[in-house]
Structures are given as C-alpha cells and as structure tokens.
Amino acid sequence: MEFEEWIEFYRQILIDFNFSKEEDERSAVVMHSIAREKLMDTLILEKKIGGKDVLIIGPILSEDDAEEIREFEGVKITAGKAINAVREFIPDFVPDIHVTDMEESDDLLVEIGERCILVLHAHGDNIDRVMSVIPKIGYFVGTTQSIPFDKIYNFGGFTDGDRAACMAKHFNANGIKLIGFDFERAEGLKKKKLVWAERILKHEGVL
Numbered sequence: 001m002e003f004e005e006w007i008e009f010y011r012q013i014l015i016d017f018n019f020s021k022e023e024d025e026r027s028a029v030v031m032h033s034i035a036r037e038k039l040m041d042t043l044i045l046e047k048k049i050g051g052k053d054v055l056i057i058g059p060i061l062s063e064d065d066a067e068e069i070r071e072f073e074g075v076k077i078t079a080g081k082a083i084n085a086v087r088e089f090i091p092d093f094v095p096d097i098h099v100t101d102m103e104e105s106d107d108l109l110v111e112i113g114e115r116c117i118l119v120l121h122a123h124g125d126n127i128d129r130v131m132s133v134i135p136k137i138g139y140f141v142g143t144t145q146s147i148p149f150d151k152i153y154n155f156g157g158f159t160d161g162d163r164a165a166c167m168a169k170h171f172n173a174n175g176i177k178l179i180g181f182d183f184e185r186a187e188g189l190k191k192k193k194l195v196w197a198e199r200i201l202k203h204e205g206v207l
C-alpha cells in the first residue's frame, strides 16, 4: 500500500492498542544502532519476490496444508511462529523469507537466518527481542511500523502475516496466496490484532 495509507492505519492502531509511537521509533533506532552493517538493502527482496508467486504461511495448519506447502513452487514466506507450526509436519522446513517480530526462540532465528532471508520488525514492545536476537544473527532486512530511515524500512502492515503480504505486494509478486490463516481462532489481544490483520489484508486485496 502507499505509505500515506499505511500511516492512517498506523494512526488508528496506535489509538486502538494505546501503543507508543515514540517507543516504536526508539526500538527501530536500537535495531539500527546494534545492527549497523548487518542491515541489508531491499535489492535482495526485489530479486527474490518480483514477478514470482508467493505463499504466505500462517500458524493454523493441517496435513493437507503441509502437502500444499511442500508442493508450492514459488516463494514461501513464513509469518512469525508459523515456522514452528510448519515444522510439526515438515521438521527440516526452511522458508525462502521469514517475517517476524521475533517471538520465536533465538536459536531458531539463528538457525534459519543462515538459510533464508530474515525480515525483522522492531516495535515498542519487543526492544528486549531486538537486543537479544540481533547480536546473534548475520545479515537481515530491518523494518519499522513508523517512519523509515536509512536501511530500516516500512512496507506497511501490522502483524507478521499482513506485513509479509504488504511486503510481497510492494515488491510486485505475481500472485499472493495465504495458507494457515484463521482470524477467528484466537482470543484476547491476539484476536484484536487479527481484526487489524484481516482489515489490512482486505485493503490489499489479498483476502
């Protein structure tokens, strides 16, 4: 989506969740200052996604979904803890791209980081994860939900899944398919976040 469209979503999200824009921005600055030369530019995403079919993988998976993931011939993107869900069916699975705000274990991120493109998101409530994960990993793409700067990017999107879809659109994927998304299967704060994820995906024409 256009940056201005995202900023309007973001304005409403800040109000709805009472998140701090200043803390979101502080997290991005912390990411930038720890990562330094580890931050990649977007050429790698342009090359990987442009003109390709993309499958974005969420966490609610069945055996049939796992089969579809195995057979999919395009670019496979996992969203956050969906990587753990896929590995219940395909133990050695590594996606092409992993989009996350780093709720997975450090060990998992280090392991897959050597074999796929990590797109790591800094926000006001994961500064501890930024400080823990980034010293342990290699090159990655850094994102913020507020104002982008230097090699900290903003392609739009809120939760890992819709952020992955916005990124795939931004880099001109040929087609975007979602698997493992069930917006009803959550409660509390997670459910509230999924309401926004669904809205954003509808806005992007992915749902």
Ligand SMILES: Nc1ncnc2c1ncn2[C@@H]1O[C@H](COP(=O)(O)OP(=O)(O)OP(=O)(O)O)[C@@H](O)[C@H]1O
Pocket (backbone or CB within 6 Å): 057, 058, 059, 060, 079, 080, 081, 082, 101, 103, 158, 159, 160, 161, 162, 180, 181, 182, 183, 184, 185, 186, 190, 193, 194, 197
């Ligand atoms: N029922 C669901 N529960 C959780 N995530 C879902 C669900 N359906 C779709 N998703 C998508 O899969 C992504 C990865 O799932 P994960 O379990 O890491 O969620 P999360 O910890 O809430 O992620 P986030 O930090 O983005 O909120 C979510 O960001 C969301 O976009």
Ligand SMILES: Nc1nc2c(c(=O)[nH]1)N=C(CO)CN2
Pocket (backbone or CB within 6 Å): 019, 020, 024, 101, 123, 124, 125, 126, 145, 158, 159, 160, 193
């Ligand atoms: N400040 C803040 N930003 C977010 C948060 C969150 O908990 N706090 N969660 C997200 C997706 O889970 C995405 N962005």
